[in-house]
Amino acid sequence: MQPAFSVIFLTVLIGAGQGLFLALYACELAGFGAAAGERTLLAGGAAVALVLSALGLLASFFHLGHPERAWRAAAMWRTSWLSREVIALPLFMAGLFAWGLAHALGVPGTRWLGALAAVLCLALYVCTAMVYASVRFLQEWASPLTLVNYLLIGCASGSLLAAALASFAAPSLVEPLALAALLLTLAALIGRAAALLRNAGLKPRSTLQTAIGIKHPAIVQRAQGFMGGSFNTREFFHGSSAGVLRSVKWFFLAAGFVLPAAMLLALPPSGPVLLAAVLVQLAGLLAERWFFFAQANHPQNLYYQAIS
Amino acid sequence: MTQLALVIDLNVCVGCHACVTSCKQWNTSGSAGPLTDDNPYAADPNGTFFNRVQTFEVGQYPATQTVHFPKSCLHCEDPPCVPVCPTGASYKRAEDGIVLVDYDKCIGCKYCSWACPYGAREFDEDRKVMTKCTLCVDRVTDKALPEAQRKPACVLACPSGARLFGDIHDPQSNVSVAITERGGYPLMPEWGTRPANHYLPRRRTQITLHAEDLQRQANPLKLDGKQPEPAHLEPGREDFAT
Numbered sequence: 364m365q366p367a368f369s370v371i372f373l374t375v376l377i378g379a380g381q382g383l384f385l386a387l388y389a390c391e392l393a394g395f396g397a398a399a400g401e402r403t404l405l406a407g408g409a410a411v412a413l414v415l416s417a418l419g420l421l422a423s424f425f426h427l428g429h430p431e432r433a434w435r436a437a438a439m440w441r442t443s444w445l446s447r448e449v450i451a452l453p454l455f456m457a458g459l460f461a462w463g464l465a466h467a468l469g470v471p472g473t474r475w476l477g478a479l480a481a482v483l484c485l486a487l488y489v490c491t492a493m494v495y496a497s498v499r500f501l502q503e504w505a506s507p508l509t510l511v512n513y514l515l516i517g518c519a520s521g522s523l524l525a526a527a528l529a530s531f532a533a534p535s536l537v538e539p540l541a542l543a544a545l546l547l548t549l550a551a552l553i554g555r556a557a558a559l560l561r562n563a564g565l566k567p568r569s570t571l572q573t574a575i576g577i578k579h580p581a582i583v584q585r586a587q588g589f590m591g592g593s594f595n596t597r598e599f600f601h602g603s604s605a606g607v608l609r610s611v612k613w614f615f616l617a618a619g620f621v622l623p624a625a626m627l628l629a630l631p632p633s634g635p636v637l638l639a640a641v642l643v644q645l646a647g648l649l650a651e652r653w654f655f656f657a658q659a660n661h662p663q664n665l666y667y668q669a670i671s
Numbered sequence: 672m673t674q675l676a677l678v679i680d681l682n683v684c685v686g687c688h689a690c691v692t693s694c695k696q697w698n699t700s701g702s703a704g705p706l707t708d709d710n711p712y713a714a715d716p717n718g719t720f721f722n723r724v725q726t727f728e729v730g731q732y733p734a735t736q737t738v739h740f741p742k743s744c745l746h747c748e749d750p751p752c753v754p755v756c757p758t759g760a761s762y763k764r765a766e767d768g769i770v771l772v773d774y775d776k777c778i779g780c781k782y783c784s785w786a787c788p789y790g791a792r793e794f795d796e797d798r799k800v801m802t803k804c805t806l807c808v809d810r811v812t813d814k815a816l817p818e819a820q821r822k823p824a825c826v827l828a829c830p831s832g833a834r835l836f837g838d839i840h841d842p843q844s845n846v847s848v849a850i851t852e853r854g855g856y857p858l859m860p861e862w863g864t865r866p867a868n869h870y871l872p873r874r875r876t877q878i879t880l881h882a883e884d885l886q887r888q889a890n891p892l893k894l895d896g897k898q899p900e901p902a903h904l905e906p907g908r909e910d911f912a913t
Contacts, residue, residue: 364785428779435758435776442754445782449757500751500788500862551763568861571727575740575766576856576870579729585737588691588723591716594793598784662859663790666725666742 364501365601366656369541372422374491375520375648377452378513380415381484382521383408383528384459386543388477390525390536396473402466404532405473409463416456440529444497448490455483488514495655500503502565503659508558515554516619516651520644523623527637541632545624549646555651559612562658569662584669596667611654619647645646674748674768675806676839676867677823678846678855679741680872684833686739694722694743694804702809703774719795721804722825730883738875741826741834744791744804745858745866746770752783752792761801768867772802790864806818811836823845826878839867868870 387408390396396405424430436449458480465473493515495504526540539641571582587596601608623644698721699706708718722743729736746763747887750770753761759777763769772783772792777800784792784801792803807823810816820827826834837846846869849855855869 386789426780428781428794429777432758432776432778434776436780437757438759440755443757445755445781446757494782494887498755498785500786513866544688548710569859573859573861575738576858576872577727577729577738583728583835584725586687586726588725588742589720591710591718593717594719594784594796597789598781598794599790629741661785661790662788662862666790 364656364659364661365598366653367426369422369426370651371649373419375418376524377650378517379520379524380412381487382518383412383524384484384634385518386540387523388481391477395536401533404467406463406467408528409459411457413459420452444493445491448494451487451490455487458483458570488517490598498663501659503562506561508554508561512554512558515547515551516648519551520648522547523644524641526642530634530637537632545627548620548624569665571665574665586671587667587669590670595663599661599664608657611650615647615650615654618643619651673838674840674867676846678835678849678869678871680833680871681738682871683742683831684739685831686726689722689828689830690741690825690834691722691724693824695720697807703805707795709796719793719802744770745789745868746806748865748867752787755786769806769807771826771895772801772803773886777801788859818852852888
């Protein structure tokens, strides 16, 4: 597949925003947030998570041919995971906004609001991942690992961001959040490595034989019917060499998971260190998402193997 | 229930692309149009088509067959592209089974094209909506046209009669008979999409020659023995005459 930057930014940014909210809400459930200064951190964190989600939402509009019709996308929630995601994202943002506002105003009952936002947050993770995992033709995506990885990667990047925010406002939280970020980053590394291993051994269900229905072992395409390219050749081929793909894979494994984990392990969790780890991981996770799309091999590509 | 479909005979398709151009002409000027082109006469020509003819070589030289393979939307009976559409722009007509896109509802998210294993959908870069073969729904349902003309443009254009059009749910229809009698098959059956369009396989063309077919036994010139029929590859009768 041709990776679309709109979708890369959408999934990475909202995933981190959701993870940030879940980390902060976990802190609240653990007893943090009674004092006024602590509430400010939770409200500020909610604002950051909201900005990330809004940026992701904004990015998603660039994927549409007709963004002015985007409201229509809420119609088919009974059958379409994309439609469900379109509904879940604004609902989560509303819940997140209410939770952050309640903390900013010092209103009681924030735990209930947070619980509601957390349910919406988890629902959004499921919807976002299922948009990809439900396309059975893309065998690289059609796996429960897709869901596991969207959840783990979002939670890892979100808790690292939470630790970085806490280093400026609530030093008592830095240690537990940094530990959570370390453990979640390692868990996400295991999940992503498992998906890579699974995809390396994948056998395409469709072959040129089933594609044109001729049972002969030796079939070569001689012409695809046009010479100038088409939607089929633009949308479903990433156009990068195998070497580039391999480099991106090692880069995202290092920058997205190994380096941030090593920084959390080896260096004292100070503000600058955590901030640097956040930036390194962000670059790594953007590359991870690029690779996620590029690696997916669509069966329609069987029909577009030779120009003429 | 009716399920309109094309049945494409790979045995007689000659790869002339007449179906491609007639499809483009009809659909760029019809209710589904325009099917826009980018740089049609410049470098990197590009455009939207509902139908393509591809060419495959089967076998090892010299024992090869060139197979011309027309490819358009297969109007699946269980179309995977329809339920994934978030707006409901992509739909399957209940009355005749044609899969269509409502261009006024499409938001151009391209998700349906990911959910089609055949690559049958093409995104129109100028209109910013997803387009696909309509089975010439505006022709085949047009009662103002004479009966014989109520067929997709590609079917009418095919010079070798490689494209059949009809209702595959009617066992008496020409397409159903062709599928059952000539081994019509669907593409990529492994995905369970149940394509309505079927393809008819290549057939072995054979003729058995017997010696008596070449030399007529009851040739009267041979019977009396006076004027022998010249043997095969010997000088002919005209050689004796001169």
